[in-house]
């Protein structure tokens with residue numbers, strides 16, 4: 001059976017954050033419940049269409065949006081359905097993204113009992129001023145309380161997500177957020193540089209000249225400060241944006257970077273199965289309508305050939321700190337030539353028969369990817 005990651009998308013949130021460019025909307029009971037019923041239908045259709053039969057689900061990821069905004073009973077039922085419909089491994093990693101304002105002892109204990117092994121808390125910052133600017137409806141103190149409640153509920157694998165290079169942010173303030181994070185001792189820390197997405201409040205403010213953003217050089221300083229601070233605190237960097245205590249790298253995310261099989265269900269979900277990219281509609285009415293007629297809500301599918309897959313494995317694999325085996329490029333003259341050029345430019349290096357990004361290459365990872373394309 002093929003090891004496969006199952007991703008389930010929940011496109012509803014407490015409120016829209018000022019920087020968020022995802023396809024999400026405010027949580028309202030009726031559409032959220034209709035959507036959940038459609039998700040169940042989509043899962044069953046995939047299981048029936050033999051996607052379920054030949055696969056072993058090694059990880060499940062409930063993401064979005066804010067899955068923890070849903071009633072815990074519904075999430076529990078959905079996980080039971082996954083176990084009924086698919087061959088789920090005996091020790092799956094089951095992650096859920098959590099917004100600090102939506103978790104407390106009352107829902108955390110049943111979530112753990114439902115088999116969730118990993119919590120990824122979107123804290124973003126431990127500065128109240130930054131949180132207000134980001135449009136988050138929680139304070140730094142509430143995020144800390146949510147983290148402690150998760151520990152008390154018995155979660156042993158908790159991640160904290162942070163954003164840096166925020167408007168008016170100083171390096172000192174970023175260091176305070178990093179130290180506050182380390183003080184909680186999460187097993188996993190993910191860092192994202194703010195990017196200004198079209199259609200967001202930040203985009204509008206930026207266009208109007210009302211957003212004071214750090215320069216590219218300052219952005220690099222934020223990133224390097226985090227790398228040094230987290231390394232000193234015992235976190236190993238295992239991917240460009242991800243750091244973990246030993247043994248706590250996200251198995252589900254590693255599947256993506258290893259170009260593994262991913263079955264993704266829900267609005268705007270992207271699967272990669274049998275060398276085929278499949279894309280679900282990002283329109284909620286179309287999603288509900290398709291599933292009401294027992295049809296998969298696909299809007300696009302594209303098969304990639306072996307060579308395209310090989311190139312993807314190089315590009316995605318180089319995001320990981322361990323890089324890729326040298327043989328991924330050495331058998332192909334064109335890939336080898338590109339690799340040699342990037343080694344000459346000090347963007348990648350060979351270490352123990354593996355190709356890895358150099359410190360310079362980490363900052364220019366997109367250029368490295370383009371070179372292989």
Ligand code: SF4
Nearest residue numbers: 013016017020064065
């Ligand atoms: S909670 Fe997450 S998904 Fe929802 S609007 Fe904010 S950033 Fe976007």
